[in-house]
Amino acid sequence: MSPPLTPRAAAYLGAVALQIQKKLQRALASPSQSRNLLQELFADIALEVDDRAKDIIFDEEDVVYVAEDGYGCAYCFYDVLADYFVCIPQSGDLIIDLIVQLWSQSFASNIFCLLFYKRMFEVRFDNLDVILRYSSALVQGAKNVFWTDIQTNTRRFSSLFIYFLDDVSLRSERLKKISPQAQRDLFLLLSRFLFFYDTDDRLEIFLKQFPDFPNAFLIGGAADIFVGELAGQVCDKIMRYQAPGIEGLEIRVATSTRLKTCLYNFTSPGGPMYPTRDVRHAAWDALDFLFPVGRYPRHVISLFFRLLYPWYWPSSCWNFVCSCVRAILYSVLLFLFSTWERLTEPKTS
Known part of the structure; x- marks a missing residue:
């Protein structure tokens, strides 16, 4: 739970919200510059809270919130702004209206997600159309910002992921506040990044909370869906460290084959993946751990094909x-x- 806002902190964050509003208005008034303005705004709200702002926002007894969040990521402006828009919801109404008018622009959904992800689940919305629209933008924005962490090899948005995982996916009363399709999309999204944000200790309870999928009889149960999404999100960190988390899951043969194929694609140099040497070795380690049967024939076949490329x-x-x-x-x-x-x-x- 976040610390309550003091009048001084509320006034400071109100001024920050006003600056966000002005930049969105500029983006709306200048279509040719809207992408650059939104990109700058996204970068600004993703910045770490500096010392001067910390002194204004937090009291001495709230110093715990100023330190790192326990997952290797410092406290950022989007964290405090998300709390502010929950405490004073009406302060974000105009900002939401402006973002809605900029839906088609890059970074609009990212900004909406970072600023209002807590408001979506902690403030009541009565309009069904609004819920459907905001739910879709929320999941799309979360997908974009998590990919930003993957591409930059950082975990700046770990607090956002932890909130979705612990305070939304594992709490049915909050999960029901977004549309059923958005619920399914959110679980698929969390499946892809669960290991990247070092939250595999929640895997068992996370799988138990999976919503019903209309085509479950074709794609399998929660474990199959989870591994299937993970196979499309394979990265060096997952292959190197998190293979034990997948071991023991009861999945279909088709899902197992898909994961094996995905890992095998990273074991060879060149296209289509162009993996580095470290990634290739991590892929081999994951393959040998998860699929020990056929380990030596795989290596012999790989060596044979490597001999066909003398360069x-x-x-x-x-x-x-x-x-x-x-x-x-x-x-x-x-x-x-x-x-x-x-x-x-x-x-x-």
Whole structure:
């Protein structure tokens, strides 16, 4: 739960909201500049709260909210603005109206999501058409900002993800505040990024909360849907660290084959994925862990096809030699350290 806003903090955030409103009005008045203006606005509200703003917004007893959020991401302006628009909903009405007029522009849904994601679930909306429209924009904006974290290898929007996961997907009374289609889209979205934001400890309870899908008899249950979405979102972090989280899930053969194919595509250099060497090794490790049957034939077949491309031989030989030298060096160092510990260990009578 966020700390209550002091009058000083409310006045400061009100001034920030006014600046957001003015920039949106400028974007609406200048169609040729709207994309650049919205991009600047998106970057501004995604910035970390600076020290001067912290002194204004937070009291000393609220210092816990100023520190990192526990997931490696500092407190950002969109965090405090989202709380502000929940505490004073009417202050965001004009901003929402302006964003609606800019729906077709890039970054409009991103800005809406960052500013009003809490208001969507904590403030009542009576108009069904409004709920449908806002629900779609919310999920689309969340998808865009999570992809921004993937592309920049950061987790600036982890607090947004944690809110959707813990305070929405696992709380049915809040989840029902958005349209059924948006509920399904939100679960698919969370499935793709669950491992990226280091929240795999919630996987079991998350799968139990999955909504009903109309074509479930074709695509399978919650585990199949989860793995299917994850297969389309495979990244180095998932392959390298999170393969154990997938092990043991009861999924269909078709889903298992899709995941295996997706991982296998990252094991070969060149197109269509053009993976780096680290990614290729991570993909092999994930394949060997998740699908141990056929491990050695896979490697033999891969080696055979690598031999058909002689331009890869020099780099492969060089990496092999470097790996052998490192292995020998580590073995020698380990032997020297273990010998030193035995020699310096005090003898007991």
